[in-house]
Amino acid sequence: MNDVGSKNRRRDEQGTSLQMSPEQMLELANKTAELLVERVKNLPEMTVWEGEFRPVLEEQLLEDPPENGRPAEEVIEQTVRNILPVALRLDHPRCFGFIPSAPTWPGVLADFMVAGYNVNQGFWLTASGPSELELVVIEWFRNWLGYPKGAGGLLTSGGSAASLDAFVAAREAAGHPERPSVYMSVQSHSAQIRSARIVGVRQNSIRLIPTDRHYRINLDALAKAVAEDRAAGFRPIVVSANAGTSSCGAIDPLEALADYCQDEKIWLHVDAAYGGFSIITNEGRELLQGIERADSIGLDAHKWLFQPYEVGCLMVKDLGTLERVFSVRHDILQDTIWGADYPNFSDRGIQLSRSVRALKIWMSIQTFGMAAFVRAVSQGLNLAKRAEKFIEDSSILQMLTPAMLGIVCFRVEPADKVFDEESLEQINKDVLSRIFWGDRAFVSSTSLNGQFTLRMCIINYNTTWKDVHETLTVIVEYGKEAVHQFCSR
Numbered sequence: 232m233n234d235v236g237s238k239n240r241r242r243d244e245q246g247t248s249l250q251m252s253p254e255q256m257l258e259l260a261n262k263t264a265e266l267l268v269e270r271v272k273n274l275p276e277m278t279v280w281e282g283e284f285r286p287v288l289e290e291q292l293l294e295d296p297p298e299n300g301r302p303a304e305e306v307i308e309q310t311v312r313n314i315l316p317v318a319l320r321l322d323h324p325r326c327f328g329f330i331p332s333a334p335t336w337p338g339v340l341a342d343f344m345v346a347g348y349n350v351n352q353g354f355w356l357t358a359s360g361p362s363e364l365e366l367v368v369i370e371w372f373r374n375w376l377g378y379p380k381g382a383g384g385l386l387t388s389g390g391s392a393a394s395l396d397a398f399v400a401a402r403e404a405a406g407h408p409e410r411p412s413v414y415m416s417v418q419s420h421s422a423q424i425r426s427a428r429i430v431g432v433r434q435n436s437i438r439l440i441p442t443d444r445h446y447r448i449n450l451d452a453l454a455k456a457v458a459e460d461r462a463a464g465f466r467p468i469v470v471s472a473n474a475g476t477s478s479c480g481a482i483d484p485l486e487a488l489a490d491y492c493q494d495e496k497i498w499l500h501v502d503a504a505y506g507g508f509s510i511i512t513n514e515g516r517e518l519l520q521g522i523e524r525a526d527s528i529g530l531d532a533h534k535w536l537f538q539p540y541e542v543g544c545l546m547v548k549d550l551g552t553l554e555r556v557f558s559v560r561h562d563i564l565q566d567t568i569w570g571a572d573y574p575n576f577s578d579r580g581i582q583l584s585r586s587v588r589a590l591k592i593w594m595s596i597q598t599f600g601m602a603a604f605v606r607a608v609s610q611g612l613n614l615a616k617r618a619e620k621f622i623e624d625s626s627i628l629q630m631l632t633p634a635m636l637g638i639v640c641f642r643v644e645p646a647d648k649v650f651d652e653e654s655l656e657q658i659n660k661d662v663l664s665r666i667f668w669g670d671r672a673f674v675s676s677t678s679l680n681g682q683f684t685l686r687m688c689i690i691n692y693n694t695t696w697k698d699v700h701e702t703l704t705v706i707v708e709y710g711k712e713a714v715h716q717f718c719s720r
């Protein structure tokens with residue numbers, strides 16, 4: 232046995248043990264905790280993004296698994312040197328790209344504890360405490376959404392899994408038709424399209440409906456597409472509405488869609504993965520009015536409920552619609568059937584073995600209280616409005632959509648000069664690349680009606696107005712440089 236190996240493991244007689252001594256376990260856990268806390272402490276001073284080209288990383292990491300181990304401290308050090316930091320820091324206060332995710336510390340600890348306890352929460356029998364906790368958290372969500380008693384759901388790996396489970400339920404509720412079709416706006420998230428494909432809808436039956444000028448689904452166009460499809464022998468199985476598009480935060484007209492889907496007997500799913508948890512604020516509740524009429528709702532707690540990846544949620548108005556399709560009996564699992572009062576979460580979605588996702592939500596809400604969460608979400612909504620005001624007051628920036636659910640879409644477009652669309656796109660791409668390589672903030676882009684758009688998503692509870700202001704000031708500075716360079720070509 233080599234020295235290093237013996238330090239790491241308390242080997243049994245055959246030398247096959249994967250155990251560690253309690254002292255060593257504690258020492259490593261403390262070291263890991265210290266590294267993580269240090270990271271959180273230093274985050275505002277770090278760059279927002281770190282990335283590397285593949286050959287460099289392969290040089291550092293690509294190797295056969297070692298036959299003999301090495302000190303665990305060394306492994307952890309390599310992890311925090313070469314692996315985990317080489318990434319976008321989505322919880323950095325000046326990360327405004329894509330959809331930032333800033334987990335609470337109790338949420339992080341919950342995931343650590345869940346891994347340590349290693350509970351399989353597929354069944355009541357294997358995990359009654361954790362199953363009850365998931366019921367509790369789902370009940371909180373049910374109340375926030377205004378869903379009726381009896382509605383319920385499950386926690387998923389994220390918004391994609393939530394919509395996939397929803398589309399399966401919708402397909403079955405429609406009688407699993409031969410020629411299914413689904414409807415969503417052109418602004419819908421690619422996860423919705425993927426879900427439709429997975430449940431067997433052909434690409435040309437995934438109808439992407441145009442939007443109005445506020446990027447909300449056009450109801451007349453939807454009705455026309457449905458009528459045409461029915462006449463051609465298709466069976467519409469789901470309309471997937473947006474409660475916060477990831478591009479610009481647009482919310483489809485939920486009440487009108489609920490009326491329409493009720494009349495047409497089509498399942499209404501609401502993809503609220505981005506905007507859903509704004510419902511804990513008064514403003515969000517007003518914006519999302521009508522969401523409670525949907526047959527299903529997808530949410531993402533690893534976005535605006537400040538949880539570590541991976542936790543999303545699917546809520547359905549009628550739990551039976553999930554259980555009828557996902558519950559499949561198997562002899563080896565016959566002991567797990569305890570009856571209707573003792574749900575097996577594996578009967579509600581695609582996962583059999585499941586982790587305890589509810590713990591992070593429960594622990595962080597227990598620790599800080601709902602008032603703190605409401606303040607944190609409201610802060611994002613308000614900072615986006617302040618950013619909008621800054622942009623409107625600037626002579627070089629133009630808003631492209633009003634601030635909505637914490638998102639601002641805008642571009643560099645000097646008030647005193649006229650550029651065609653192509654030139655504006657080039658200038659703004661130049662600005663984006665300056666931000667990207669400038670290390671002071673991270674902003675990403677999107678496309679609205681074919682217009683290249685800078686986009687800031689401001690939902691991190693650690694982000695202050697100073698962070699937003701600094702970032703916008705940098706964008707103005709880069710914008711001036713990019714315009715100057717473009718004009719002097």
Ligand SMILES: Cc1ncc(COP(=O)(O)O)c(C=O)c1O
Pocket residue numbers: 330388389390391392420422423475476477502503504505506531543
């Ligand atoms: C509106 C919307 N729907 C669905 C998804 C997919 O969710 P996830 O990445 O958690 O699978 C996202 C992710 O950003 C989203 O913003």
